[in-house]
Amino acid sequence: MTTVDLAALRRDIASLGERNARAAQRSAFDFGDNDIDRVFREGMQRGAVHEIFAEEAGDAGAATGFAIALVLRASPDQSPVLWLEEDFAAQENGFPYAPGLQNIGLDPQRLIIVRCASPQDVLKAASDSLGIRGTGAVVIAPRSNPKCLDLTASRKLLLTAQQTDVPAFLLRLGAYPSENAAVTRWLIRAAPSQSSGANAPGHPVFDATLIRNRQGMTGHWILQWESDDHVFRQIEPVSGTMVSAPSYRPPQTRKSGTRPY
């Protein structure tokens, strides 16, 4: 007759469940807004590459804000956020400014800024950072459209992100979409805010178009970022301001090297 240590078994089973719960919790994130979350039934994939484009040079602030907002949705804890950019990024679009980031909810203490001399260095640092489980999120911001950021390179990043379950956000300022392995692709424009009173600008509002989604539908939303609750909220376009349909046409399969525009 064999005796079974029931208590030990129970503990084992419980711990299995815990581990699974943790994995499930980590593997996806949402927007905190019902309408947009409906598009992602399984949630946004956490360990994946998401790409965020600024539609025009003037939308750099909005695209950066949207990227930060996604970082906060994807990893709300205190884990470090690696910000990888090229040397001249600060001159072109300004450098990530800690007090402002804090204003929209990111604790500057989490931030590690890595300045690279070349896009190759950016990708190498990205791959290293994604390979570490302790990383909260990686914001990868190479300049314009570097050659080295091709299908193979982005697929490598995606694989690493999937293995470690660390989210990667490709922040593309002054760039145009070309084929790569990103799971979602967003086109971000600034949108008029709801004045906080006395004619003052209000909370960040993004005009977000999902132009590619490997997991399902695409869409277009006007989203306000609630800096204190860290949630997106869909809002009606502010009256009196024209919000045109995105002029963007999704890129078809093209030979590499040809400009989609």
Next chain:
Amino acid sequence: MVDKLANALRLTAVDEKAAKAGLYKGMALTDARAQFEKLDIAFASPRKDAVLLEKLADWCDRYTPLVALDEPHGLILDLTGCIHLFGDETQLIEDIHKRLHRYGMIVRTALASNPAAARALARHSPGGIIDRNDETRRLYALPLISLDIEETHLAGLKRAGLRSVGDIDVLPRAALTARFGTNLVNRLDALFGRQDEPITPRRIVPVCMVERRMAEPLIAMESVEHVLMSLSDELFRRLQQRVEGAREIEASFFRADGNVRRISIQTGRPVTETKPMFRLLKERLSTLSDPLDAGYGFDIIRLAAIRVEQSQAIQKSLDDRAQETEEIKTLVDRLSIRLGNSRVLRPLPVDTHIPERAVSLEPAATAKQDIVFERTPEHNPGNPPERPIRLFQPPERIDATFEVPDAAPARFTWRRVQHIITLAEGPERIAPEWWREHAGVLTRDYYRLEDNRGRRFWVFREGLYERGDPTPRWFLHGIFA
């Protein structure tokens, strides 16, 4: 060797042959030319001499980490505890002579019980290894000039008929001090080791150091790595006994032809194991702009812990969280080594109102770990952001037009694009820090603006409107989300 001294070309150094012919240091070049028509001269370059001395000092590191410069022409080595590595004293001195001769140097050495004595004996006597019991006699025989005292005092002593160090050491102290000051007595004391005169080593003395001397110089990189690996095992074994980890490690490669290459790596936390350290070292070696060149091979490889820190007792069972933190630190170290410390940065808060100074970006590898950003006092929960998420440094000039003076602009042009303002808030006045600025730095009035396309900007007007500046200058300082 000649140099221009006191408006005349004078000899500053003569070689053996010239010395025998009666030329001497300090002689005017014209006098020397008068005696010998065919004189080989070269202009002295104290700067090059200094560089050479530095190189030699580097080279001497192979004997001891304690090397001090004795400018312009000397080096002082503290060989305490190093002699057994070379057999005995005679072998060590012979080794120095043999190797330096090969490089075409003429050296004179003296090994004595204290630096001052060795220095004086090397300069003013044939030198050699001075026997402890014989040292006083040898020092007594030295000429007065070896005391390195002022000309006037020297002349004074000579007038008194004193010729050697021995002559004055026997004189009563009080009388000497009264006549020539304390300097002379101090020199005497240093010479005889009655007063400890430590040397100032030119490099930081490593806390812990291991080295390997090769019988045959190593050329293959694989064998170099192999040696490094076993050295680092040894180094960490020693550090572990002291419960310490290395924060800075320096690898020195002594090439057989005298060249010395040093590579140092710094880490953000104490390293206690070979593996992470070795990975960093390899990373550094592979990214050197001037790669390590084995040339004729390395005959000594040394690994030294320059800076150490108490390491936590090695934990075998780290929980997930702690392990992740460790991984991040390793990542920061790796990126810092590859890209340089100044490229891997963390924002640190600075207590100032000036926006561009409120944050300083510090190397993450060396920055303090626990930094707390206070919420900006003006920012209340629920309010829209007060500060931009991207800041331009320096601020960029914009052309602004305004309908009402001393108000937010109605439109402005930045980077050739015109922005028509629909929402505006301000001004937020930020005054210069008068205790830090020089005159001419102006007060800024900041505005938060939003244009008709929803783009949000942080702009400021320089100077106080009330002062009546007819053409205020406007700048864009940042952009909001």
